[in-house]
Amino acid sequence: MQWPHPFISSVDVTSGNALPALASEMTSLWGAVQAWLPMLLLGLLALTLLVLTSRPLARLLVRPLGYLGSSELVTLVVRRTIAILIILLGLYVFLRLAGLTEFALAILSGTGVMGLVLGFAFRDIAENFMASLLLSVQKPFKIGDVIEVDGQTGVVNQVTSRATTLVDYDGNHIQIPNATIYKNTIKNLTANPRIRGHFAIGIGYDAGIRKAQQLALELMNKHKAVLGDPEPQILVDSLGSATVNLVVYFWVNSETHSPLKVASVMMRLIMREFEHHGISMPDDARERIFPQGIPLVSERSSPATRTETSVPDKPLLEQEQETGSDDISSDTEDIRQQARQARDPEQGQNIL
Numbered sequence: 001m002q003w004p005h006p007f008i009s010s011v012d013v014t015s016g017n018a019l020p021a022l023a024s025e026m027t028s029l030w031g032a033v034q035a036w037l038p039m040l041l042l043g044l045l046a047l048t049l050l051v052l053t054s055r056p057l058a059r060l061l062v063r064p065l066g067y068l069g070s071s072e073l074v075t076l077v078v079r080r081t082i083a084i085l086i087i088l089l090g091l092y093v094f095l096r097l098a099g100l101t102e103f104a105l106a107i108l109s110g111t112g113v114m115g116l117v118l119g120f121a122f123r124d125i126a127e128n129f130m131a132s133l134l135l136s137v138q139k140p141f142k143i144g145d146v147i148e149v150d151g152q153t154g155v156v157n158q159v160t161s162r163a164t165t166l167v168d169y170d171g172n173h174i175q176i177p178n179a180t181i182y183k184n185t186i187k188n189l190t191a192n193p194r195i196r197g198h199f200a201i202g203i204g205y206d207a208g209i210r211k212a213q214q215l216a217l218e219l220m221n222k223h224k225a226v227l228g229d230p231e232p233q234i235l236v237d238s239l240g241s242a243t244v245n246l247v248v249y250f251w252v253n254s255e256t257h258s259p260l261k262v263a264s265v266m267m268r269l270i271m272r273e274f275e276h277h278g279i280s281m282p283d284d285a286r287e288r289i290f291p292q293g294i295p296l297v298s299e300r301s302s303p304a305t306r307t308e309t310s311v312p313d314k315p316l317l318e319q320e321q322e323t324g325s326d327d328i329s330s331d332t333e334d335i336r337q338q339a340r341q342a343r344d345p346e347q348g349q350n351i352l
Contacts, residue, residue: 036098039097039098040097043094046097047090047093050087053086054082054084058080061079062082072349072351073136073351124179127179128178129161131179132160135159135181135351136351140188143156143157144156144336145188145189145190145191146190146332148189149176149180149184149185150181150184152176153189154167154174155339157173157339158344158350163176163177163178164176164178164181165346167339168335169331169335171342173345193253193254193255194253195251195254195259196230196259197249197259198247198248199266200245201246201271201281202242202243202245206280207279208279209244212234213246215274216246216248219273220248223265223266226251232251233249233250235249248266250262250263254332256329257330258329258330262328264326
């Protein structure tokens with residue numbers, strides 16, 4: 001409804017009929033107010049009703065997302081967006097009923113321009129928030145997983161709308177923005193608990209390669225931490241200056257055993273097994289040239305008797321198990337325990 005023209009402009013103050021004209025204009029204005037007031041009250045009622053019911057209606061409309069297994073962050077964003085749209089609808093209805101349609105269009109236009117300005121100003125923040133939404137929907141990892149991303153490796157401790165917090169194996173908390181995580185390669189080390197470890201060992205050229213492989217393979221198959229499926233492998237890797245280099249591949253369950261600790265134990269056992277069976281493990285050969293020559297002085301003495309290696313009654317692996325078991329447990333659970341006990345650097349809500 002349009003307002004009447006200002007009554008003062010229509011009053012002829014020079015004429016003698018000023019007071020009757022003024023009274024007529026006031027009567028006309030009061031009639032317009034009486035006609036406009038019900039629409040104003042109706043608009044206020046509609047605005048109040050929509051504002052009060054925006055949250056319950058939004059919660060009701062997003063309830064199907066919970067049945068679809070949507071993330072909490074996505075549900076929260078959708079619920080708040082619906083609530084804001086309902087409030088904006090109430091504001092538009094109020095302005096429409098109040099006869100302020102042009103003013104409503106001006107507000108909407110200004111809001112659009114302001115949105116563009118804020119979008120450019122907070123582009124990085126918006127990008128990070130969108131990455132958080134995508135991570136919460138796709139779930140490439142979960143809390144407690146060990147991941148490697150952007151050169152950092154650690155246990156996922158917390159994922160907020162801003163960053164993902166990792167706890168590395170030194171106990172440090174590392175916060176990585178979610179946009180960086182989403183745009184980089186994510187290496188999940190615990191999605192498959194079976195992890196392959198390996199180490200190299202060199203034997204002399206005078207040693208039997210097949211025998212060395214068989215001895216190492218028997219030790220690997222007997223150890224409790226080494227998985228039988230996939231089977232361990234001992235392969236010839238390269239020919240060095242003084243050694244034939246073997247590489248031992250084995251698989252362990254990373255949830256219960258550490259591949260680094262198992263590799264350390266197996267290197268010690270294989271080394272002792274090779275020594276016991278007379279398989280040499282020489283150092284790298286070095287050649288030194290003396291241009292002037294070097295005098296040799298022979299020492300007349302009885303030749304040194306070679307000390308024979310005593311043959312144990314029991315296999316080396318059984319001796320190791322009887323004298324004391326090595327700590328080959330996984331470090332991942334220790335890091336998870338430390339993460340639970342430590343203070344969270346960021347107090348945001350966990351979105352995973």
